[in-house]
Amino acid sequence: MPPQSVPAPSESIVQATELPRLIRLEPNLCGAAFALMKLLPARFMLDRAEQRGELVPGTTVLETSSGTFALGLAMVCRLRGYPLVIVGDPAIDPALCRRLRELGTQVEICREPSPRGGFQQARLDRLKELCAEHPRHYVPGQYHNPDNPNAYAVVAEQIAEAVGPVDCLVGPVGSGGSTGGTASFLRLLEPRLRLIGVDTSPSTIFGQADGPRAVRGLGNSLVPPNVRHTAYDEVHWAGAAEVFRATRDLHARHALYMGPTSGAAYLVARWYAQRHPDQQVVALLPDEGHRYQDTVYQDEWLREQGALDAPPADEPRTVHHPADALDGWARLGWGRRSLDDVLLPAAPASLTENS
Ligand SMILES: Cc1ncc(COP(=O)(O)O)c(C=O)c1O
Numbered sequence: 001m002p003p004q005s006v007p008a009p010s011e012s013i014v015q016a017t018e019l020p021r022l023i024r025l026e027p028n029l030c031g032a033a034f035a036l037m038k039l040l041p042a043r044f045m046l047d048r049a050e051q052r053g054e055l056v057p058g059t060t061v062l063e064t065s066s067g068t069f070a071l072g073l074a075m076v077c078r079l080r081g082y083p084l085v086i087v088g089d090p091a092i093d094p095a096l097c098r099r100l101r102e103l104g105t106q107v108e109i110c111r112e113p114s115p116r117g118g119f120q121q122a123r124l125d126r127l128k129e130l131c132a133e134h135p136r137h138y139v140p141g142q143y144h145n146p147d148n149p150n151a152y153a154v155v156a157e158q159i160a161e162a163v164g165p166v167d168c169l170v171g172p173v174g175s176g177g178s179t180g181g182t183a184s185f186l187r188l189l190e191p192r193l194r195l196i197g198v199d200t201s202p203s204t205i206f207g208q209a210d211g212p213r214a215v216r217g218l219g220n221s222l223v224p225p226n227v228r229h230t231a232y233d234e235v236h237w238a239g240a241a242e243v244f245r246a247t248r249d250l251h252a253r254h255a256l257y258m259g260p261t262s263g264a265a266y267l268v269a270r271w272y273a274q275r276h277p278d279q280q281v282v283a284l285l286p287d288e289g290h291r292y293q294d295t296v297y298q299d300e301w302l303r304e305q306g307a308l309d310a311p312p313a314d315e316p317r318t319v320h321h322p323a324d325a326l327d328g329w330a331r332l333g334w335g336r337r338s339l340d341d342v343l344l345p346a347a348p349a350s351l352t353e354n355s
Contacts, residue, residue: 012079013075013079014039014043014075014076014079017035017036017039018039018040018043019034019040019154019155019158020032020033020034020037020155020158020284020285021033022159022162022163023254023256025254025256025266025270025283026270026273026274027277028273028276028277028278028279028280028281029269029270029273029281029282029283030159030163030280030281030282030283031250031254031256031262031266031269031282031283031285032155032159032282032283032284032285033256033262033285034284034285034286034287035287035288036068036071036072036075036286036287036288037068037178037284037287038067038068038069038071038072038073038142038286038287039072039075039076040072040151040152040154040155041069041072041142041147041148041151041152041177041178042069042072042073042075042076042140043072043076043151044147044148044150044151045140045142045145045147045148045151046061046073046076046077046080046082046140048147048150049138049140049147054138055082055138057081057082058136059082059136059137060082060083060084060085060134060136060137060138061073061077061082061083061084061085061137061138061139061140062084062085062087062127062130062131062134062137062138062139063084063085063086063087063127063139063140064086064087064088064120064123064124064126064127065087065088065142066088066089066091066092066119066123067092067096067174067216067217068217068286068287069142069175070086070088070092070096070100070105070107071096071099071100073086073105073140074086074099074100074103074104074105075103077103077104078103078104078105083104083106084103084105084106085105085106085107085108085130085134086100086105086106086107086108087108087109087110087123087126087127087130088107088108088109088110088123089109089110089111089113089119089122089123090109090111090119091119091216092107092109093291095291096291108126108130110122110123110126117210117221118210118221119221120220120221120222121221121222127139142175142226143175143222143224143225143226144224144225144226145226146226148175148177148181148226149176149177149178149180149181149184149226149228150181151177151181152177152181152182152185153181153185155178155181155182155185156181156182156183156184156185156186156188157185159182159186159282160186160189163280163282164280165189165190165280166186166190166193166280166281167190167192167193167194167276167279167280167281168193168194168195168196168269168272168273168276168279168280168281168282169182169183169186169193169194169195169196169281169282169284170196170198170268170269170272170281170282170283170284171196171197171198171265171283171284171286172197172198172199172217172218172261172262172264172265172284172286173198173199173205173206173218173219173227174217174218174219174220174224174261175220175224175226175227176197176205176224176226176227176228177226178284178286179195179231179232179284180195180226180227180228180231182284183195183231184228184231194233194234195231195232195233195234196232196233196234196235196236196268196272197232197234197235197236197334198218198235198236198237198238198261198264198265198267198268199218199219199235199236199237199238200213200214200215200218200219200237200238200239200240200243200264201213201219201237201239201325201326201327201330202219202326203218203219203220203221203237204220204221204222204223205219205220205223205224205227206229206232206235206237206322206332206334206339206342207321207322207323207339207342207343208237208322208323208325208326209323214240214305214307215238215240215243215244215260215261215264216260217259217260217261217286217287218238218243218260218261218264223339229334229337229338229339229342230336230337230338231336232334232336233333233334233336234331234332234333234334235322235331235332235334236268236316236329236330236331236332237322237325237326237329237330237331238264238267238268238329239312239313239327239328239329240305240307241307241308241309241310241311241312241313241328242267242312242313242328242329243260243263243264243267244260244263244296244302244305244307244312245263245267245307245312246263246264246266246267246270246312247259247260247262247263247264247266247289247292247296248263248296248297249263249266250262250263250266250285251289251297256285257288257289257290258285258286258287258288258289259286259287259289259291259292259296260292260296261286261287262283262285262286262287263296265283265284265285265286266283266285267329268283268316268331269281269282269283270283271315271316312329313328313329315329316329316330316331317329317330317331318330318331318332318333319331319332320332321342321343322342322343
């Protein structure tokens with residue numbers, strides 16, 4: 001028998017690494033640093049599908065993703081023996097593609113964007129065709145499946161136990177699962193918890209027109225149903241220069257080697273924590289830096305992107321409409337409104353200005 005203080009071996013890498021490490025960065029700022037955040041919703045969604053009988057041995061799992069959700073699913077599917085087909089687009093990086101294939105995943109790349117909805121729509125169209133080709137299939141659907149946000153109950157529990165009362169949660173928004181889910185469970189304890197979503201422009205999630213984005217893993221070309229707009233108190237659009245600088249700062253200051261969406265969350269959380277020293281702030285930091293060692297962690301690449309042309313902003317501009325947040329770092333007092341309410345031409349000023 002091992003001594004009681006030594007934990008038993010984990011059943012798998014998924015179980016061993018799906019929860020974040022909570023790391024104090026400032027007296028009132030804590031980082032929830034995941035190795036690969038998407039492992040958690042991937043595992044949880046497949047668990048729930050198995051419980052409902054929608055996923056049985058021999059079912060093919062089909063999903064569209066060009067990023068870390070694909071990797072999370074590939075790891076869980078390999079360990080459980082489910083065939084997996086991932087529909088991606090040219091933004092998928094070659095190293096990730098190789099890793100997916102080594103895990104037995106069939107990777108399909110859409111080469112042409114759809115005229116409406118870009119690559120995101122093209123991927124959804126191909127997914128529909130694949131569903132017809134695989135009669136026994138299961139589509140996790142991270143953009144609309146409520147089990148994506150629901151997966152984060154355990155993270156909220158972990159944060160509440162380790163940190164105590166949290167005043168403000170800050171995180172990057174893609175599908176909306178991590179910020180929306182973690183906040184909804186933390187609000188069972190503290191309904192006033194402030195939720196700050198971090199996007200990057202141009203992104204449709206919080207009401208901008210779509211366009212090419214320099215920061216990956218953040219933003220979207222369609223508005224995912226899992227983004228519950230009425231959950232957000234404040235929204236920031238972080239500029240590429242600020243995001244890349246903050247990602248490097250997180251490493252240089254705290255030895256935390258994380259990806260750019262973590263940098264985006266850190267940028268905003270640190271700014272907020274400095275302005276509110278009496279509040280406890282938690283930042284969701286979704287993945288590690290290794291995938292970005294030849295990009296965000298290379299000065300040459302940053303120079304090529306123009307990210308070093310001008311000094312990054314120290315603070316955001318306050319805007320009153322998402323369309324005014326297209327350049328650099330900007331923030332809008334969202335005030336837990338619906339997207340339609342925010343996009344109304346004459347939103348009441350008292351709601352748009354709050355800190
Ligand atoms: C690296 C990374 N960070 C952040 C996010 C956004 O998280 P969520 O989808 O929970 O909103 C994603 C989404 O895919 C991601 O891949």
